[in-house]
Amino acid sequence: MRHIFGDADSIRVSRYDLRERARLENLDWVVMGTLLWGYPDGMRGNHAANIADNLAALTGLLGEARLGILNWKEHFEKVGAIPGIGLSTYTKFLNFLSVSVSGKTALILDKRIIDVAKSRAFEEFTGSLRASGYPTYLERMHSIADTLEVEAENLEFFFYEFGLKLKQPENGV
Secondary structure: OHHHHOOOOOOOOOHHHHHHHHOOOOOHHHHHHHHHHHOOOOOOOOHHHHHHHOHHHHHHHHHHHOOOEOOHHHHHHHHOOOOOOOHHHHHHHHHHOOOEEOOEEOOOOOHHHHHHHHHOOOOOOOOOOOHHHHHHHHHHHHHHHHHHOOOHHHHHHHHHHHOOOOOOOOOOO
16 A cells, blocks of 8 residues: 555545545545545455455446446446445445436445434435445435435435434334
């Protein structure tokens, strides 16, 4: 990683840093920076090493994604060929690259957001979320955000940060 980050003893990465780097042509820094941002305590198993070993394939796929993803199913099938990459990690990359998926700006979809939807704490945001339904998730999140007059990414962050900490509805109310 020294060829990406230089000789620094430590690295601090923010959403802003990732978005600024995402504007550049070389995506190596964005990929590795996103891993540091999203998994500050490290990834499970050998995922990070597998991703590093397949960095060229991943950045090539992300380069294609920058042009917009119209067929999510077809695109995400290619992700499966890259060891260590799942829905959560891949949507982080798409989010920081501001990729359009089926006409909507990508948002992060990870286990915590999925658990919030399953909890039924928010009437407008319930259900079972899967990789195949990612475009539907984006449509729903952007629609709720538009209704609330907030940025969709702010809504995603709210659900991530507070969604599981709020009181659950009682008796369907």
